[in-house]
Each structure stands twice: as structure tokens, then as C-alpha cells.
Amino acid sequence: MIQVEHLSKRFGDKTAVDDISFRVDEGEILGFLGPNGAGKSTTMRILTGFLPATSGTARVAGYDVFTDSLNVRKQIGYLPENVPLYLDMRVNEYLTFRAQLKGVPRKDRRARIQEALEKCGVVEVQNQIVGTLSKGYRQRVGLADTMVHNPRILILDEPTIGLDPNQIRQVRSLIKELGKKHTILLSTHILPEVEMICGRVIIINNGKLVAMDTPGNLTSKLRGGATIHLEAKGPFRQIKAGLEGIPSVLSVKGEDESAAPSGTRTKTHRFVLETDKGRDVREEVFNAFVENKWVLLGMKKEAVTLEEVFHQITTREAEEAAGPLPPAEGPAPKGGIKETVSGLLSRVKSKGSRA
């Protein structure tokens, strides 16, 4: 649906987007992740034809964004950052104007606007002047505008910024809902958002693409293993030795509570297990407890969050400014970038273990 190849954008001598290649497939929700100023908005503006690229090509729904801009714009619904709206119009007037501009046929217009109003939850403010609406409502009016002509592709630049937690939740579920019928490219710097909504994630930093994968793969590749927290009752040393005996458990840290004065505490020991890549040891831990008749009070597996991935990738970039990543190679961006991602991730990992 969207193909971006070797896209670069320079403003004077500042490079905002640096040789980015990726693609978005039909029906996909792709998350565009990066710190502020990473080049997310610039990339989106190029895709919508608002800015021309310095070099490289981008195709949206098969049309080139530069030479076929009008056809591209017919296919997309775009929500810019900060949602600029005409503040002096009423909501339904504004949507009527936008629907006309986007070529919604007269006979469908009323129904399309009504549907957009309902889906975005702005029916009750449809007769209000946009300027009197709160940020959350304006955001939703902007979303209603992006979908009013039923475009194949939605490009949303930080759609949940500036909303309160309830509104964020509503907008997220709305985007998920829209994702069933539309291809969506959405940018954000809020990580849980990406984990919740997106099928695939692109991380960009300083204009460069640094990672592209599913949220799950990104987190599991970064550190294959997991951390397991245990609460247990029983003989501390034996339990510790027993846990250390389980294969692929790398380390066991424990707090011995048996020396604690009786009555004040429940004599619960806490253990933290670091485990090796790819294996879930919880079953073996449980069996060990059953065999030895120790008491297991609680067990919790903690996976690496996307937040950590993001942090490690983006800060590592800054640290190693002297030796940047090899750029994604060749005309097959998918394979090339995956290669880069795993290379990067292994480097991140090795760096972590060195430290």
C-alpha cells in the first residue's frame, strides 16, 4: 500500500530524514516510533504530498507522491500533528466542507458525515463552533475528517497527543476499529500505544531507520530471556540450590527471610531468576517446588518492554554517532532491514553483557 525507497529530506544542511526505506502492506497498522524530532512528521508530510523529498521515492496506493500527488491525496486521510482546524466553523459545517473538498458525492455526503460523527463520538458537539471545543474533541473532529471520504489509507501523526487517559483509550480503540477496514500508518512516541495497536513497528531516530519488526519480536530479540519473580516458603538454601539446578537459569538472587523474627514477617523468601534465551522455565520451577514440597506463593514473568527496546536503540545511536549503522541495503527493504535489526539487536545485547 505504501512503498518508501531511500527517502531523504534535508532542510538546508540539516538532514531530517536520512535514506529511509519501508513498506506498509494492505490492511496493516504500522507504528512509527521515535523520539521528538526524529523525522516522523517529515516522513508523513512527504507521504501526503505536503513536502517534496530531497531524494528517493515514495508510492502510496501505487501512485508516486510527487508526480501523482492528487491521486495520492484522494486515497489518504491525513491527521497532522496538533490537528489544525478552522476554528470559526461549526463541526458539521467543517466536515461538510472537508467532504466536499475530498470529493464525496452529494448523495452520500450526509450519510458519510453522520457515520464519521458517530464513530468518533462527536455527534453531541456537531453544532458547536470548533474553536470552543476542548483539545480532545478537536482531535476527534480531526479524526472524523480523516475518515469522512472513506480513504484506503489513514496517516495519523500522533493521534493521541494531548488527550486525557479516557480519551486516549477511546481513540485507540477507534483506531483499532478503523484498522479492520483501512491501512493505517500512525506515529507516536508513546510505547504502550504501539504495543496495543500496531501489527508492526518502525523505530526511527535522527532521521534514520533503526529497527523494523513486530512489537513482540523486537522485545524478545533484544533480550531473549526473561526475569522471573518468585515468592516462596520453605528452606531458603535448598530452594536456591534447587532453582540454580534448573537448566537455562542463569542466576538466582534471593532474600533470605528465615532469620527474620517470627511473627513480624511471614517468612516469605523472594527470588529473582534470570533465564536464558527462548525458554520458559516456569513449568520446571513449579515441578521443582512440587517435588520438594516447598510452598510457592507467587510467580511472575517480566518481559522486556518495548520501552526498553526503544530506549536502548535510540540512546545507543547517540552514543555511537561516530560509527552509524550500515544502511538498509538493496531494493528489497524488508529483508535488508530485518538483517540490520537483528545485527543491531545482537550488538545491543553484547554491549549490555559487557557492562
Place this chain on the structure above:
Amino acid sequence: MTNSITIFKREMISYFYSPIAYIVIAVFLLSSGYFFARILALSQQATLMYSLANTQVILSILAPVITMRLLSEEVKSGTIEMLMTAPVTDFEVVFGKFLAALCLYLVMLAPTLLYVVFLGWVGEPDMGPIISSYIGLALMGSMFVSVGLLMSALTRNQIVAGVLGIVTLVILFYLGFAVSGTEGWYVPVLQYVGTYDHWEPFTKGLVDTKDIIYYVSITVLCLFITIRTLESSKWR
């Protein structure tokens, strides 16, 4: 073209939701009504010639006020991004906004038709010069509005756009007077470029192709530069 009409409608809504349309119309009617009444009382002639001749300076000031926010505000508030990522061409946007400003200008002039009715009631006006004057006013208006629109495209500050437009039009107005009485090759050139010499024949009942070409060509030129300015803003 349908997109131009869509944009035209939106701009008209915007004009009448904001106080600007009412203020501009009120200022114009106050001043033109004053001149009309005073000149009629002094000259005792059933003609609009003298009072309309006077309106040119007022229009030079009011036309840029009408147009000053058209593009500058879009850029400043960021709505230009919404507008230009919709499937519309730069021409359609500029032309729609031009039509809206011209329409407001004509709406502003419309009540002066009552002066004509009044003249017909108190005397026997010669309708020829009156009709030609209104043709001239419309042509002049399209030029003034296009100059104002161009200024609005050049800056993101609407006050600056307004002042630039007023200064440009007032200078063009006085250009003809400034050189009259002097001699040199530049005199006819500046008199041709200035607006006054093209407007005056209309008030006397003369509709000359030379003057029509002047107004139309400047309008087209300004609209063309405006479109180019809008396009080039992407590349900066």
C-alpha cells in the same frame, strides 16, 4: 472548479462569522455615504461621478483588509496542511479565495445602488456613466483583491499582509499624480502603471479596452504569482 466553489463557500462562511465583513462594510458605507451626501449637496448634480472618484482611496485601504487573512492565517495556524493534503490544486485554492474576497467586495458595494435609486428620485441622472462606473469598480476590485491576496501569500502575519497591500495600492494610486507636471520618459510609464488614470475614464462613462486590459492583466499576474508563491512554500 467545484473545489474552488467549495473553498469559496467556506471563506464566505468565515467572513460572516467574523466581525471583519461587517466592519469593512460599515466603514465603506459610512465614508462613501458621507462623500455622496456632501458632494450632492455642494454640486447639486444628479451624478455619481465625483463621489465615486473619491472612493478609490477608501477601496485601496479596504480591499487588503478583506484579503489579508486569506492565506497568511492558513499558514500561521497550520490549516494549510489540512487544505493542501486534500485533493485540491494550488490554483483551485487561490481562485476560490479570490472569488470569495471579490464577492465580499461586491457585497460591500451593493448598498451604494441605493444612491442611484435616490438620484433617480430627486433628479434625472445619466445612467451611462453610472453603469460604466460600476463596471470599473468591479474590474478595479478584482485587481485590488488580487494584489491583497498576493501580499497574504507572501507573509504569515496577516497585519503585515494588510499593511503591505494598502501601501502598494496607495502608492499605485498616487503614482499618476506624483509625476504629473513633470517631464521625462518615465511620466507616461508611471501614469500607465498607476491606477488613477485607468479608473477616471469609467466615472465619465468611458469603457476603454486599454483600461480593461490593465485591470485584468494585473489581476491575472497577481493570481499567478500567488499560486507560484504557494507552490514554492513547499520547497523552503
